[in-house]
Amino acid sequence: MSTRQRRPAKPYRRPRKDPVRILAFEALRAVDERDAYANLVLPPLLRKAREKGPEAGGLDGRDAALATELVYGTLRRQGTYDAIIAECVDRPLREVDPPVLDVLSLGAHQLLGTRIPGHAAVSSTVELARVVLGDGRAKFVNAVLRRITAHDLDGWLDIVAPPYDDDPEEHLALRHAHPRWIVSALWDALGPAGNSRAGIEALLAADNERPEVTLVARPGRATVEELLTGEAEPGRWSPYAVRLAEGGDPGALDAVREGRAGVQDEGSQLVALALANVPLEGPDSRWLDACAGPGGKAALLGALAAGRGATLLAAEKQQHRARLVARSLAGNPGPYAVVTADGTRPAWAPGTFDRVLVDVPCTGLGALRRRPEARWRRTPEDVPGFAPLQRGLLREALAAVRVGGVVGYVTCSPHPAETRAVVDDVLGEGAKGGPAAERIDAREQVPPLPGLGDGPDVQLWPHLHGTDAMYLALLRRTA
Ligand SMILES: C[S@@+](CC[C@H](N)C(=O)[O-])C[C@H]1O[C@@H](n2cnc3c(N)ncnc32)[C@H](O)[C@@H]1O
Numbered sequence: 001m002s003t004r005q006r007r008p009a010k011p012y013r014r015p016r017k018d019p020v021r022i023l024a025f026e027a028l029r030a031v032d033e034r035d036a037y038a039n040l041v042l043p044p045l046l047r048k049a050r051e052k053g054p055e056a057g058g059l060d061g062r063d064a065a066l067a068t069e070l071v072y073g074t075l076r077r078q079g080t081y082d083a084i085i086a087e088c089v090d091r092p093l094r095e096v097d098p099p100v101l102d103v104l105s106l107g108a109h110q111l112l113g114t115r116i117p118g119h120a121a122v123s124s125t126v127e128l129a130r131v132v133l134g135d136g137r138a139k140f141v142n143a144v145l146r147r148i149t150a151h152d153l154d155g156w157l158d159i160v161a162p163p164y165d166d167d168p169e170e171h172l173a174l175r176h177a178h179p180r181w182i183v184s185a186l187w188d189a190l191g192p193a194g195n196s197r198a199g200i201e202a203l204l205a206a207d208n209e210r211p212e213v214t215l216v217a218r219p220g221r222a223t224v225e226e227l228l229t230g231e232a233e234p235g236r237w238s239p240y241a242v243r244l245a246e247g248g249d250p251g252a253l254d255a256v257r258e259g260r261a262g263v264q265d266e267g268s269q270l271v272a273l274a275l276a277n278v279p280l281e282g283p284d285s286r287w288l289d290a291c292a293g294p295g296g297k298a299a300l301l302g303a304l305a306a307g308r309g310a311t312l313l314a315a316e317k318q319q320h321r322a323r324l325v326a327r328s329l330a331g332n333p334g335p336y337a338v339v340t341a342d343g344t345r346p347a348w349a350p351g352t353f354d355r356v357l358v359d360v361p362c363t364g365l366g367a368l369r370r371r372p373e374a375r376w377r378r379t380p381e382d383v384p385g386f387a388p389l390q391r392g393l394l395r396e397a398l399a400a401v402r403v404g405g406v407v408g409y410v411t412c413s414p415h416p417a418e419t420r421a422v423v424d425d426v427l428g429e430g431a432k433g434g435p436a437a438e439r440i441d442a443r444e445q446v447p448p449l450p451g452l453g454d455g456p457d458v459q460l461w462p463h464l465h466g467t468d469a470m471y472l473a474l475l476r477r478t479a
Pocket of ligand 1: 290291292293294295296297316317318343359361362402
């Protein structure tokens with residue numbers, strides 16, 4: 001008889017529940033399954049978990065910051081992580097169940113994009129997999145993550161990305177986690193002055209940084225000084241901007257709660273201010289914001305208009321967004337009205353307004369740093385998809401302004417097909433019987449910003465100006 005005894009089976013151990021990873025996973029699932037936006041899904045999840053508190057399986061402030069970084073970082077670099085994970089599984093990625101892929105991406109981000117030690121990244125992800133996927137699939141997750149630990153991010157990029165000289169766009173796409181077509185479009189948009197390798201790399205890297213929170217002190221309603229609490233600093237360019245320090249909470253400020261100040265990117269402030277600053281001959285009493293929702297620029301224009309005795313009409317096609325505009329203008333010290341209206345079928349007589357802002361719907365390629373998943377959802381077909389609406393809105397904005405008045409055409413995309421091409425086309429229609437207009441040098445209506453190029457339009461950039469990549473063309477109606 002053998003004296004060898006069978007080793008006793010390892011006792012079953014319940015998986016450890018880590019509230020940070022579980023919450024991050026839930027947020028990724030919502031983004032994936034429901035096409036939700038991370039910046040909308042995450043705050044309520046975090047709020048609930050913080051109310052519970054760490055003792056009851058919820059989160060404290062540091063946990064919440066880690067969960068945010070895990071979700072944003074994983075989503076932002078999704079394309080790169082997919083390419084790496086694809087090297088580590090023995091079947092096409094589309095055959096891996098989406099929840100498994102989310103867990104793998106979360107693990108890949110911890111291993112390759114954070115300072116979390118490798119063993120902790122693997123074990124916490126495997127524990128997460130045991131909780132949300134079950135023990136069988138957790139084994140698969142463990143095996144894949146162990147393969148990923150073979151290299152750091154640079155090592156993996158050397159494997160999955162072609163050398164720059166062989167294929168610059170694909171190289172940058174993988175290295176900076178942008179779809180190739182967006183790298184290509186941004187590179188074109190940078191124009192001759194900025195489209196060096198260093199320029200595009202700086203832009204792509206800036207898209208991967210979390211933007212700081214910027215406030216606007218609505219003129220006549222709040223002052224920059226009253227917002228400069230703690231480590232907050234004045235803005236770089238806008239006289240009404242305040243930059244909050246990391247972790248600063250806008251909701252803690254009275255002026256923000258009372259609507260006298262708001263959260264607004266400095267680029268958005270600059271384009272609204274530029275439109276308001278253009279010198280006009282003749283009356284200057286009727287202003288229109290033709291695409292006002294959710295109302296950030298309308299609130300700034302409303303405050304400026306009030307200071308000059310002008311009236312603002314804020315129009316928005318979607319009723320629920322028009323309600324947001326009304327909320328953001330509430331308490332405006334001067335006369336204003338908010339209407340639900342289609343800017344392509346205007347409810348106002350031609351030539352009614354002295355200044356018109358038309359901040360058109362667009363791909364949002366200039367605000368990728370705010371919406372981590374957006375770059376992977378957009379497709380090249382979206383760009384021509386917006387074209388008829390952008391042209392229609394600009395055409396009607398020109399019809400709405402009086403001769404001598406001014407229109408500001410704005411996008412939060414730098415894509416040439418959404419910016420210059422739209423303006424060129426609509427201006428060209430002037431010769432065929434449409435309202436005639438000419439470009440004004442928009443650079444003269446903004447502070448002396450670096451890298452504005454030959455103009456006359458203004459293109460702002462995250463890597464040069466710390467703003468979203470907003471585009472502004474100013475057009476004066478001539479006939
Ligand atoms: C880029 S957003 C404007 C952002 C806004 N100016 C701000 O600063 O908060 C474009 C807005 O245009 C609205 N919109 C889309 N089609 C429209 C139309 N035909 N007429 C008026 N508004 C429209 C969208 O619902 C969206 O709210």
